[in-house]
Structures are given as structure tokens and as C-alpha cells.
Amino acid sequence: MTSELHRAFSRFLSPAEILALSPELLVDQRRRFTATPDIILQPHTVEAVQNVMRHCFAHRIPVTPQGGNTGLCGAAVAQSGVLLNLAKLDKIRETNPADNSITVEAGAVLQRVQEAAGQAGRFFPLSLASEGSCQIGGNIACNAGGLNVLRYGAMRDLVLGLEVVLPEGTLVSHLQPLHKNTTGYDLRHLFIGSEGTLGVITAATLKLFARAQTTATAWVTLPDIESAVRLLTLTQGSFAERLCSFELVSRFALELSSAFSRLKKPDDGEWHILLELSDSLDSPDLTDRLAEFLYQNGFENSIIAQSEQERRDLWTLRENISASQRHLGTSIKHDIAVPIAAVATFVRECSAALAQKFDGIRIVCFGHLGDGSLHYNTFLPDILSNEAYSYEDAVNDVVYEHVLRHNGTIAAEHGIGIIKNQRLPAVRTPAEIALMRAIKAHLDPHNIMNPGKLLP
Amino acid sequence: MTSELHRAFSRFLSPAEILALSPELLVDQRRRFTATPDIILQPHTVEAVQNVMRHCFAHRIPVTPQGGNTGLCGAAVAQSGVLLNLAKLDKIRETNPADNSITVEAGAVLQRVQEAAGQAGRFFPLSLASEGSCQIGGNIACNAGGLNVLRYGAMRDLVLGLEVVLPEGTLVSHLQPLHKNTTGYDLRHLFIGSEGTLGVITAATLKLFARAQTTATAWVTLPDIESAVRLLTLTQGSFAERLCSFELVSRFALELSSAFSRLKKPDDGEWHILLELSDSLDSPDLTDRLAEFLYQNGFENSIIAQSEQERRDLWTLRENISASQRHLGTSIKHDIAVPIAAVATFVRECSAALAQKFDGIRIVCFGHLGDGSLHYNTFLPDILSNEAYSYEDAVNDVVYEHVLRHNGTIAAEHGIGIIKNQRLPAVRTPAEIALMRAIKAHLDPHNIMNPGKLLP
Known part of the structure; x- marks a missing residue:
């Protein structure tokens, strides 16, 4: 399979665009999952992305887009087919201070985008711990949050326009700096947060702000x-x-x-x-x-x-x-948010319930309280790393029960990926999941885009 | 037909929820279009909206939701079936200063929402000329803009959660104040700007801000x-x-x-x-x-x-x-936006082109320059009101050619309705329009929700 794929892609990709199966691209950030793609492609142009998608669509080959590989939910872990690494599509295409916008390619590292905004006398507010390696395409695909949401909003609020390659290879480009534009259903917001399941984001026009003095x-x-x-x-x-x-x-x-x-x-x-x-x-x-x-x-x-x-x-x-938590062993992490007025009650009650059920459980609680968004990581004592995940469902049952009791969310800013998709029916109605499936089926009728992710 | 409908709806609506066909609800804001529904319903509860939709879905009766009837594109002009007036669903359900949010029903007049925010020590920034009569549901359905977009964003940016009755009557409610929440495809943004073609918005949770001192x-x-x-x-x-x-x-x-x-x-x-x-x-x-x-x-x-x-x-x-323009006769209006750097060139070139083609044309140009968004209204001399619209396509051809040359939009903040839907293919690709149709067909398989609007 692999050598056959190699031959097929060699017809329209350069040798530099086909990579070896290296561990750094295969093992996820938390070292929990190892991807098992048949081939890793790293296209250098948008046209190459289109060609890859056309071939994969015609031959029903699964495609998993990958940015900086800093995701925490396994959304970029390819289970088969093509791992499509976007790192070489990394141009800052244009900065436009008059419209307070910047147009960048998907593979641009967040920190470079922040720096380019600064050089134009502006500020790009998205900021998170992995900003030195995460990429804009991944930030958009998972609707990243971080440290400045309180004032500037999440990634979703910072995207003015997108350029996307659809599963069958069509390029849809709306890289526009307009702050007002209402022409039919807003499809941009479908792709933001879609975790690579609807198409490949290749570039975006982003909002800029004034720099802090x-x-x-x-x-x-x-x-x-x-x-x-x-x-x-x-x-x-x-x-x-x-x-x-x-x-x-x-x-x-x-x-x-x-x-x-x-x-x-x-x-x-x-x-x-x-x-x-x-x-x-x-x-x-x-x-x-x-x-x-x-x-x-x-x-x-x-x-x-x-x-x-x-x-x-x-x-x-x-x-x-x-x-700093890593030496404690494997944690069962939570990326939750509850209304501000419920945060204190949630933390007190949930911690008590966990302590009662899991003797000696340790909790590392921190996060963006201004958004009601908490990282609520739990460590079970005397559990070997590879055993910890067998307790994941039981721990999650307790945490999510308390989250939902307070009208919170089980996924604030890290996404769904493969670790929460079975929980989606707990937070979205059957009618909503049916609509998500219909959208997916229309755009991706052969289910080649990141199969198994996000949707249950 | 009408008396039959009256009998049918009387079974589950009170007499006060079935209105006479009064001109103030039938004639649109610009006095251009007159609606021709078979019946006007004004439900007093969300349950009543659900019952109406269930009946209409079962009997394939078209439904056109209507807010304050201040739209400028004819989106709320019912051509047949039910004109569904939301004015009585007008409660301010909750203000939540800790989360900077307010939850209001669709029929709440914008100015009342601004006042309720003020009473809670907060500020709701949406502001436009018709704020004394337009309603939040309509503001959301057409993604209203107005005077404060430069700082606070358009209506789309101000909605945290929605409550929607789907065409077959199901209630989908996500009235949540969370500022971070990423659980699957963002369906909220599909309904924002959908102009009543996908379902009936019955309530929304909106963002609040600090008041200006x-x-x-x-x-x-x-x-x-x-x-x-x-x-x-x-x-x-x-x-x-x-x-x-x-x-x-x-x-x-x-x-x-x-x-x-x-x-x-x-x-x-x-x-x-x-x-x-x-x-x-x-x-x-x-x-x-x-x-x-x-x-x-x-x-x-x-x-x-x-x-x-x-x-x-x-x-x-x-x-x-x-x-103040009304005495000049009937204007052919434009609600456009271009990138800031192109505004001056656009105005100069477009005005010259219009003057050359339409002798004596007068242009009232004003708008939200901070967003590149202009109201560019044209008056043809010596044309009777009822004749003016026969020149609409010819005038639009000139204006939109210049708008698109500068990567602008033909619909910045008023929506599409029935006056621009045939122009949608000029600004959205076939792939996008096909996706919009697929979404519409899934949610509204019998095409009963505001048929003939928005989509070409």
C-alpha cells in the first residue's frame, strides 16, 4: 500500500513533499496516541493540496490534516491513509493595517503571526502555551482559546475570511478583510472548529488590534x-x-x-x-x-x-x-467551562465527589477563570501510566455530571477529537448531530476527511 | 383557504394569537413590497411556535417569520401561508452581569434590550436607526450591523447562544453564557444571518459590555x-x-x-x-x-x-x-462594503460610471466608513416611483461591478432577502451555494421556511 501510494503521489508532488514516517509527526503531544498513516505528505503549495485531495477523493483515501501537532484531543492523529502536514504552507501573505487584518497560510506558527502583526504596528491577540509551535490552521480547526479570550474572543472571533480546499479538491477562497459581510449562510464558522473533518484550511485573513502601550x-x-x-x-x-x-x-x-x-x-x-x-x-x-x-x-x-x-x-x-505535572504520571485531563456564578460551587462539589469515589485522587485545577474555563486535571495514586486511561470514563462521568448540572461545557477550547466524540450526544441534541452529519455527508460523501474524529 | 387555516390554528392557538391582515404588518418598511399571507399568527409562547411549526410542517404550509418589519431587503415579506409575527415573544428572560450576558426573546425591541442592559450596569452595543422598533430576532436573522461594529462587531459577534424552533417543530436550545464552548460544528452561526429560512429564532443569549463613562x-x-x-x-x-x-x-x-x-x-x-x-x-x-x-x-x-x-x-x-431622502422619490439602494484602502477609489470611479450611464443621476452616499460599509443610494431624475425599479438591475450592474473589482461585498448589513438573492452566485461559489442548499434541504425538506428568500 505505502509504496503504491508513494508512486501515485510522486506523479504530482516533488520528492521534498513526501516525508518519512518520523515519530515526531506520529506521536501526539501528550504521547498518548501514535498515528498509523500509510504516508506523510507535506505539500508546498495550495495547488499541491488540491491535487492531493483530488487523488484521495477519487481513490477514497482517508486524509488527516496536521498543524503543529500540539492538540490535546487526538484530532490530528491519522489512523490510516494520508497524514497531511501543512507546515510548509507558512507564508505571511499580506498585512493590511488600514483594515486591521493579516492574511496568513495555515502552517504559519502562531508566534510568527503575532510577530508579523507587531511589525505592522498591530497586535494579534491569540496566545497560548504552545504558541511557539502550534500553527494557525490548527488553531482555527480547533477554535483555540487561551489567555486573551476575555478581552478579544476565541479564534472563531478573530477570523475574517478563510481559504479552504474541499474534500473533492475545489478551492473556496474568501480571504477578505471586510468586517461586515452577510451573503447567505455563514460557512466560515462551519470550518472553524471542524477539526479537519470538512476540508483543509489553507489560509485565513485574521483580525488585528491596537498594541498595548x-x-x-x-x-x-x-x-x-x-x-x-x-x-x-x-x-x-x-x-x-x-x-x-x-x-x-x-x-x-x-x-x-x-x-x-x-x-x-x-x-x-x-x-x-x-x-x-x-x-x-x-x-x-x-x-x-x-x-x-x-x-x-x-x-x-x-x-x-x-x-x-x-x-x-x-x-x-x-x-x-x-x-510541571508530567512527573506525577498520566493525568485524566478536562477542558471545561461553567458560568462564572457556578465556578466555586462546581469546584467544591466536583472535588468532593471525586475524592469520595477515587481514594487519594489529586487534582491540578487552573485555567482562565475570566471565561469560566478550567483545566481540571486528575491524577489517580499508585496507577501505572498505561493503566490510568482505563479509569478515564469513570472519572469523566463524575466531572461531566457536575459540569452539565451547571450548564457548562465539556470542551471549552481544546476540541473533541477522538477522546470526547462519544460524549457529544450528552451536549448536543439528536437534531443537531443529524444536521452535523448531513453537512459532513454533503461535503465529504466518502468520509475521507479525518474519519472517526469529532462526530460520534 | 384562509378560513380553513383559521379553523386549524384555532385548535391550538388562542384568539389573540391569530391576527387580522393589517397593512402595517403586510407592507414593508420601504413601502416597496406587500405581503400576501393567508393568515397572520402571533404566538404568545415558544410552545405555540412549536405547535404552529408542527402543523405547517405536516401540511406543507409556508412560514415567514417577522420581527419589527424594518428590513430593507424584503426578507420578511410573506408570499403565502403563515406570516409568523414574533412581537409577543418579548421577554427579557435574564440578565447575568457576572458572565456579561443577557437572555432575551426574539420579539424584544432592540432599544428595550439596550435599556435592560443599562439597568444591569452593562452595555449592549448594537445600535441602528430603527432600534426603537426592530426586534432582536430580526437583528439576528439578518446579522444586523449599525453604528458600533467598528469596536464591538456585528450582531453575529454578540450572540453567545440561541434558542431555535426547527421547521418540524423541535426546539433546540443553547441559551448559555459561556464565552468558550467548542463541541462540534458551530450551528449557531448558520442561523445567524439565515433570514428565517432555516427555522424560527425564539430567544438568544447576548454578550454585554461595560458602559461608557x-x-x-x-x-x-x-x-x-x-x-x-x-x-x-x-x-x-x-x-x-x-x-x-x-x-x-x-x-x-x-x-x-x-x-x-x-x-x-x-x-x-x-x-x-x-x-x-x-x-x-x-x-x-x-x-x-x-x-x-x-x-x-x-x-x-x-x-x-x-x-x-x-x-x-x-x-x-x-x-x-x-x-430625509424620501421626498426625492424612489431610490435604488446599496448596502455595500469594500476594504478601507479601496473606499476612495470605489466612490470616485463608481460615481463617474453611473453619471456617464444615467444622465442626471443623484447619489446619496453615507455610511460606516470605519467598516468600509457604505449606503450608496441612487436617484434617477424624472422617473416616477413605480418606474424606478425597472432600472434597478442596470444600476446594480454598474455598482456591483465596481464593488467586486475591489473585493467588496454587495450585502454588508441589510441581508439578501428577495432583492439580492439572484445576485448571490456573483459572490458565492457553486460549491458554497450547493452546501447552503444541502443544509436547507436537510432542515427544511419541504421548503416551508420563508421560501424564495436568500437562496437564488
């Missing part, structure tokens, strides 16, 4: 989550959209990250908030106003970053939480 | 559109997202509105910009900074509103443009 950053230590929610409400009341990040860190998460990062803990305490204000205009008193605000409202266990280095250290403590 | 408003007179675009770029450079409105008014548009409004013109000149800055925090020097900015950059023909009354008068001049 002033930033103020604080670390606040609190006795309970109720206080953190109170701080959120007060901060929004006093600073409105100047608040761009409001991150929650539990005592255990801070201990892990502090040891891993070799940075001392800002303070002891059960819960911590890292919050950041920014202003696109020069605002020399912003830090003083934040300090005064925290003092006046009784949040005395607070540290205000006094230099860029101090600010970066605080952010390192937040961003290293994921990496 | 400071506003600064200026009227700037300019010799040409190039200067207006230069002013836009400079204003965004200096005030970033504080700039929330940037409205263009031509000399002719100002003359009409000034006479109609009985307000004197702020200045003489070819082109005018009404711009407004706002800050969600107290910012006492904002007006001074705006004045200084305009002076420093050489925009000396400027008036800064010194009181709320002066500010309101300037806005009245802008908002009355539409109403």
Missing part, C-alpha cells in the same frame, strides 16, 4: 474561589475591558510549577489569581490604579509586577503548570 | 474621501479601540438631513465625518485630547460636541439621512 500585572492570593470570583467582578467593574487575562492557579498547581520553574512562590495560600490589565493608549498610572484598587478592596496578599522581568516570571509560573 | 464626539469637514480615510487611520493610531463610530456623510446627504431635521449644517464641504470615542473608564481629558489631535493633524474644520445636546444634534443629522 501599557500593561499592569498582579498576583493575588486568596482563601477560596468565591473570593476569586468576587475579585473578577470587582476588577471588571473598575477596569472593564482593560482586563485581558484573569487566570486561576490552585495551591497544588503553584507548588508543582514553582518547583519545575525554579521560581519561588509569590505567596502561600489555597488559590491564586494572575491578572493583567492592558491599555492600547499610554496610561502611566495604570499600575498605581491597580495597586490602589486591590488595597481598597481588601486584597492585601497581592504582588504587583514592578518590572518586565517580574511580569514574565509570574507568567512563567502560570504557563509551566502543564509541563 | 466618557464620550467625545466630533464632526469633521473634509475636501475628499482620501482625507477621511487618512483621518480614520490617524484616529485609530491615536485612540485605538476608543474609536467606536466613524460615519461618513456626503455634502448632498447632509443638505437633505439638515433641511429635514431643521438643524443647521455644522459646516459646508464635500465630505463629513461624525466620529465618536468612548471610554469605559472615567477619562476626563478625552474631549481635550480629541480636540488637540484634530488640531495637531491639521483637521481644522472640526466641531467638538460640548454638551449632550450638541452631541445628540450631530447624531440626529447622521441618523435622519435615510428618512
